[in-house]
Amino acid sequence: MAVDYIALWNEQHEAANRQKQIWNGGKSFWEDPENIRRFVDRLMGSDRSRIEAQLAAMQIPPGSTVLDIGAGPGTLAVPLALAGCDVTVVEPSAGMRAAMKEYQEISGAPAIREIPSRWEDADPAEVGVHDVVVASFSLALDDISPSLEKIDSAAKRSVHLFWFLTLPTWTGANFSLWPALHGSEFAAEPTADLLWNCLCQLGIYPDVTVEHVEKGQRYPTEEEAVADYCRRLYVRNDHQRAIVASFVRERIVRTGAGFGIPGVSKTAHIRWEKFPGAGERSGHVL
Amino acid sequence: MRYESPGASGTTIDYARLWDEQHARSLAQKEKMGENRGRFWSSQDVVDRFVKNVISGDRSRIEKQIAGMQIPPGSSVLDIGAGPGTLAVPLALMGCRVTTVEPSAPMGAAMEEYRRTVNAPPIREIRSRWEDVSPEEAGVHDVVIASRSLIMGDIRNSLLKMDAAARRAVHLYWFISSPHASGGNAELWPALHGEPYYGEANADVLWNVLCQLGIYANVKVDARDRVRRYSGFDEMKQDLYNRLFVKEDWQREIVDVFLRDRAVPDDSGYVILGSSRTAHIWWEKDDPSPDQSASV
Numbered sequence: 001m002a003v004d005y006i007a008l009w010n011e012q013h014e015a016a017n018r019q020k021q022i023w024n025g026g027k028s029f030w031e032d033p034e035n036i037r038r039f040v041d042r043l044m045g046s047d048r049s050r051i052e053a054q055l056a057a058m059q060i061p062p063g064s065t066v067l068d069i070g071a072g073p074g075t076l077a078v079p080l081a082l083a084g085c086d087v088t089v090v091e092p093s094a095g096m097r098a099a100m101k102e103y104q105e106i107s108g109a110p111a112i113r114e115i116p117s118r119w120e121d122a123d124p125a126e127v128g129v130h131d132v133v134v135a136s137f138s139l140a141l142d143d144i145s146p147s148l149e150k151i152d153s154a155a156k157r158s159v160h161l162f163w164f165l166t167l168p169t170w171t172g173a174n175f176s177l178w179p180a181l182h183g184s185e186f187a188a189e190p191t192a193d194l195l196w197n198c199l200c201q202l203g204i205y206p207d208v209t210v211e212h213v214e215k216g217q218r219y220p221t222e223e224e225a226v227a228d229y230c231r232r233l234y235v236r237n238d239h240q241r242a243i244v245a246s247f248v249r250e251r252i253v254r255t256g257a258g259f260g261i262p263g264v265s266k267t268a269h270i271r272w273e274k275f276p277g278a279g280e281r282s283g284h285v286l
Numbered sequence: 287m288r289y290e291s292p293g294a295s296g297t298t299i300d301y302a303r304l305w306d307e308q309h310a311r312s313l314a315q316k317e318k319m320g321e322n323r324g325r326f327w328s329s330q331d332v333v334d335r336f337v338k339n340v341i342s343g344d345r346s347r348i349e350k351q352i353a354g355m356q357i358p359p360g361s362s363v364l365d366i367g368a369g370p371g372t373l374a375v376p377l378a379l380m381g382c383r384v385t386t387v388e389p390s391a392p393m394g395a396a397m398e399e400y401r402r403t404v405n406a407p408p409i410r411e412i413r414s415r416w417e418d419v420s421p422e423e424a425g426v427h428d429v430v431i432a433s434r435s436l437i438m439g440d441i442r443n444s445l446l447k448m449d450a451a452a453r454r455a456v457h458l459y460w461f462i463s464s465p466h467a468s469g470g471n472a473e474l475w476p477a478l479h480g481e482p483y484y485g486e487a488n489a490d491v492l493w494n495v496l497c498q499l500g501i502y503a504n505v506k507v508d509a510r511d512r513v514r515r516y517s518g519f520d521e522m523k524q525d526l527y528n529r530l531f532v533k534e535d536w537q538r539e540i541v542d543v544f545l546r547d548r549a550v551p552d553d554s555g556y557v558i559l560g561s562s563r564t565a566h567i568w569w570e571k572d573d574p575s576p577d578q579s580a581s582v
Contacts, residue, residue, distance in 0.1 A: 003299060165502055193497045196505075200490045205462050205563055208493075208505040266502045 005197035008190070009144045015187040016140070023182075023234035036095040038228075040073045040103075055079055057209065057269055058160050060132050067130040067154055069119050070138020074100035074112070081109040088113040088130065090122050120147055127154050136162040137267075140189050144198055152204060152274075161270040163192040165210060169263030170217060173229055177247055181233055181240050192268035199270070206272040213265045220258045222249065301494040302442040308487040309439050315484045319531035326528070333392040335525060337370045337400065338517065342554075351433070352376055354506070354566055355457050361428040364451055366416050367435020371397030371409070378406040385410040385427065387419055416444055424451045433459040434564070437486055441495055449501060455570045462489040462507055462565040470526055470558070474544055478530055478537050489565035496567070503569040510562045517555040519545075 020029065029035055054076065060066060062084030071077040071089035073096050081087045081104065089112055091097050097114055104112055115122055119135075120142050133155040141147040151159055167175075167188055178186035192208075199206050219225040226245045235241050251261045316326075326332060340348075352373065357363065359381035368374045368386035370393055378384045378401065386409055388394055394411055401409060412419055417438060430452040438444045448456055475483035489505075496503050516522035526532070526541050549556045 003304075008299075165497075193494060197490060197494065200462070205490075205507045205509075205565070206505075207507055208503075210502045210504050210569075268502075272507075 003197075005194055005201050006145045009194050009198050010142075012187075012190040012194070013140060013142065013144070016189045017142075019184075019187045030093040030096060033095050035231075036073070036093065036099060040099045043073055043075055043103075051075060051079065053211070054136065054162065054269075055083070058132070058134070058271075060085060064131040064157075067127065067133045069133065069135040069151065071100065072096050072138070074103045076134060076136055077112055078103050078107055078109050081112050082107060088115065088128070090115045090117055090119055090127070092116065092118045119150070122150075124150060124153065129154055129156055131155075131157045133159045135160075137164070139163045139195060144195075145202065148199060148202060148204075152202075155274055158271060158273045159206075161195065161206075163195055163268055163270065164189075165192040165266040165268040167191065168213070168265050169261060170229070170232060172261075172263065173233065173244070173247055177233060177243060180243055181235065192270060196268070196270055199272075204272055206270045209269040209271075211267045211269060213267055218255065218258045218260045222252055222259050225252055225259055225261070299494070301491055301498050305441040305487045305491050305495055306439055308484070308491070309437070309441070311484045312437075312486050313439075315481075316531075319479075321531070328390045328392055329528070330392055331524070331528070333370065333390070333396050335516075335521065336372075336393070337396045339515070340370050340372045340400065341403075342517075344515070348372060348376065351459070351566075352380075355429070355431070355455075355568070357382060357429050361454075364424065364427040364430045366430065366432040366448065368397065369393050369435070371400045373431060373433055374409055375400050375404060375406050378409050379404060383407075385412065385425070387412045387414060387416050387424070389413065389415045416447070419447075421447060421450060426451055426453055428452070428454045430456045431458075433457075434461070436460050436492065441492075442499065445495065445499060445501070449499075449571075452571055455568060456503075458489075458492065458503075458567040459564055460489040460492055460567065461486075462563045463561065470541070470544055470548075471530065474530060474540060477540050478532065489567060493565070493567055496569070501569055503567045506566040508564045508566065510564075511559065515552070515555055515557045519549070519556055522549060522556050522558070 024032075060080065060083075063086070065086045066077075066080050066088070068077045068080070068087060068089045071091045072093075074089070077087050077089050077100060089097075089100065091100070091114065094116070097116060100112065100114075115126060117123075119138075127150075133151055135151065139161060151161075171186075171188060174186040174188070178184065196206065196208055217225075217228070219228065226241075226248045229244050229248050230241055233240075233244055235244055248261065252259050253262055357377065357380075360383075362383045362385070363374075363377055364385050364387065365374045365377070366387045368388045369390075371386070374384045374386050374397060386394075386397065388397070388411065391413065394413060397409070397411075412423060414423075415438075416432075416435075417440060424447065430448050432448065436458065448458075471485065472483045475481070493503060493505060514522075514525075516525065523538075523542065523545060526545065527538060530537075530541060532538055532541055545558070548560065549558050
């Protein structure tokens with residue numbers, strides 16, 4: 001097969017990364033305490049059904065050791081620890097780790113081991129081997145081939161990856177407005193179809209379950225929606241703000257719980273089981 | 287260049303073209319060897335072996351396959367490339383109203399015999415290649431199935447026609463690491479015919495074609511450690527000679543050596559060892575279950 005999916009992923013991810021870094025002034029989005037606070041507020045205030053659906057779909061038996069890569073504020077890690085799993089997280093952002101600590105204490109969950117590192121930089125010896133490895137919406141990884149192989153080797157029983165199969169609704173604004181705001185095309189992260197192709201290329205043939213996401217982000221007021229879109233689109237002046245505001249006002253609708261821009265997107269739950277002797281996987285053969 | 291799916295990676299790969307090109311190359315190679323338009327599937331020996339496998343072979347695999355589709359009794363089902371009724375007859379027995387699309391007349395006759403033997407209700411038959419069936423002729427069914435029968439050109443229209451013929455769900459089964467890779471073809475073809483073996487595109491390409499068409503399908507991969515099973519050594523040899531277009535004694539010798547190495551006896555015959563994976567690719571139409579709106 002002539003297509004090198006791994007190279008395609010790396011190319012697209014690097015382009016997205018470059019663009020994000022320019023507009024974040026070279027810093028990661030998750031180093032900004034404001035972004036973390038909003039993310040955590042949303043987690044606490046949001047409808048839990050999606051997290052519960054994710055936990056149910058993974059069917060992780062209590063007592064399992066679980067490695068959660070890019071755990072954020074403990075969205076899955078804390079409920080898993082509460083359910084009796086022995087959880088280790090890999091999370092580079094100090095703010096996220098502090099938020100998780102708080103969430104864990106409030107909910108009375110057992111202690112969670114922390115590896116303060118990006119996955120790419122984590123030392124396999126320090127990471128260890130776990131029954132189950134999870135990476136939920138945290139797959140914007142550099143150099144995807146070794147990153148995925150490291151995920152596979154850290155798992156004894158199974159791996160669960162969650163990622164966008166179509167881009168989430170809010171990125172529609174990025175595609176539409178980025179050229180007018182910043183004079184270039186928006187560079188999106190590669191989606192789950194390419195991720196699955198990369199895994200096949202590595203000789204791992206995972207299952208895929210497609211989930212439908214029918215609700216976009218909810219906001220208490222129209223103004224907050226405009227403010228959030230302005231942040232996501234790195235708006236710096238009034239001219240840009242006017243462009244974003246008119247985009248949002250044209251699309252926003254009132255819903256039971258506030259305001260939102262309707263849209264449908266899909267996410268993929270990509271999973272594979274480890275089998276004894278599965279180590280001798282050969283590459284893609286045709 | 288972007289395709290129908292607005293959100294997918296936006297890579298510039300045209301998977302449908304990739305599929306069609308690989309299919310054309312595979313077809314041209316077989317035609318050069320004297321195979322044309324389904325002669326292989328219409329040969330009585332091949333049909334007989336298929337029927338024997340269906341009736342006396344490993345039932346658990348078929349049962350598992352049917353259970354995996356969760357088709358409610360009473361559903362109308364369109365089975366594309368139904369062969370000797372491997373799935374169509376058990377589905378009819380379960381109370382489904384089944385229509386098959388199958389170009390091979392001997393396969394159709396074999397299905398009819400199988401159906402009568404087990405006393406299943408009548409099955410409507412369309413004696414045609416799927417590519418040649420009109421949407422009116424195909425009709426609309428609750429469920430559309432194409433099990434290991436995706437040797438099709440113009441994959442884009444072939445798949446869109448399947449999607450249009452389904453009211454509730456479509457189930458496809460296709461090889462994700464080709465059995466040809468380890469079942470002899472890829473290994474033996476160069477030695478037998480002096481060129482690489484050109485197989486059909488795999489299920490990974492198929493899934494990407496679907497994404498390209500805006501159809502986001504689920505995938506379940508079933509891994510097996512054997513490729514094909516036969517009731518006797520001679521039958522196995524003849525089948526490989528046939529599949530590999532072997533005509534000369536020196537070629538037979540190459541196949542025999544391969545089989546002595548890779549075929550092992552089991553309780554009722556022989557199996558060729560090797561890894562083989564099949565992907566079950568399925569999607570539901572219009573996400574009919576209301577509870578799915580709950581997931582954010």
